[in-house]
Amino acid sequence: MKLIGMLDSPYVRRVAICMKMLGLQFEHAPISVFSTYDQFAAINPVVKAPTLVADNGKTVMDSTVILQYLASLAGPKQRLFPSHPDDCLRAARLTGLSLAACDKSVQIVYERNLRPADKQHEPWMDRVRAQVLAAYAELEQEAAAAPLPTEAERFGAAEVTVAVAWNFTQMMLPQIVSASAHPHLQAFSAAAEQLPVFVSTPAV
Numbered sequence: 001m002k003l004i005g006m007l008d009s010p011y012v013r014r015v016a017i018c019m020k021m022l023g024l025q026f027e028h029a030p031i032s033v034f035s036t037y038d039q040f041a042a043i044n045p046v047v048k049a050p051t052l053v054a055d056n057g058k059t060v061m062d063s064t065v066i067l068q069y070l071a072s073l074a075g076p077k078q079r080l081f082p083s084h085p086d087d088c089l090r091a092a093r094l095t096g097l098s099l100a101a102c103d104k105s106v107q108i109v110y111e112r113n114l115r116p117a118d119k120q121h122e123p124w125m126d127r128v129r130a131q132v133l134a135a136y137a138e139l140e141q142e143a144a145a146a147p148l149p150t151e152a153e154r155f156g157a158a159e160v161t162v163a164v165a166w167n168f169t170q171m172m173l174p175q176i177v178s179a180s181a182h183p184h185l186q187a188f189s190a191a192a193e194q195l196p197v198f199v200s201t202p203a204v
Contacts, residue, residue: 001024002052004031004053005030005051006033008204010165010168010203011050011063014067015063015066015070016028016050016201018067019070021080021152021155021197022074023074024070033047033048033049044061048061050063067080081156090158091156094161094162095157095161097138098158098165099161099165100132100135101135101136101139102165102168102169105132105165105169105172105177107128108125109173132169132177136169139166139182139185140183140185143162147184148162148188150192152195155195162185162188163188163198166185
């Protein structure tokens with residue numbers, strides 16, 4: 001299998017870490033949707049990262065869809081998604097909030113870095129900032145109410161997604177989302193980033 005995309009994308013990094021957790025062998029091709037657009041389009045004309053190229057050459061995109069497929073490859077012992085309904089509900093909530101925070105963080109980065117200043121619409125940006133702050137406020141409450149695990153063997157896709165999302169936002173938007181206002185998320189992410197599977201998959 002081949003994973004296409006840059007690790008500075010939280011979505012690509014999410015998949016890469018989970019693939020390593022599952023023990024799946026894959027080749028990572030750090031192809032950019034910006035600087036190497038045509039090269040990416042030759043693999044997947046939709047040009048969406050991450051893209052997974054399966055062993056039969058078929059491409060799959062969207063990080064959540066890719067993880068669902070990978071879990072099926074790992075079989076009954078897969079560790080990405082819990083099976084008990086209560087655990088599934090918590091994992092779904094953590095994942096949904098984290099992906100929302102990621103999506104809104106990416107929107108802000110793209111707006112600021114790609115759109116000319118005179119074309120930026122501040123009322124829209126105020127709304128997006130409120131959304132990313134709301135997502136992280138909810139995640140902080142979740143982490144305070146039931147601490148997230150820091151042991152590698154207890155990580156699933158939800159925990160990876162929380163850690164990767166927080167790390168991305170802190171790298172790109174620390175002036176908007178304060179680490180000091182989210183002590184549980186900050187501590188969890190710091191611990192996660194020390195795990196070997198995270199260290200070997202840097203967000204660069």
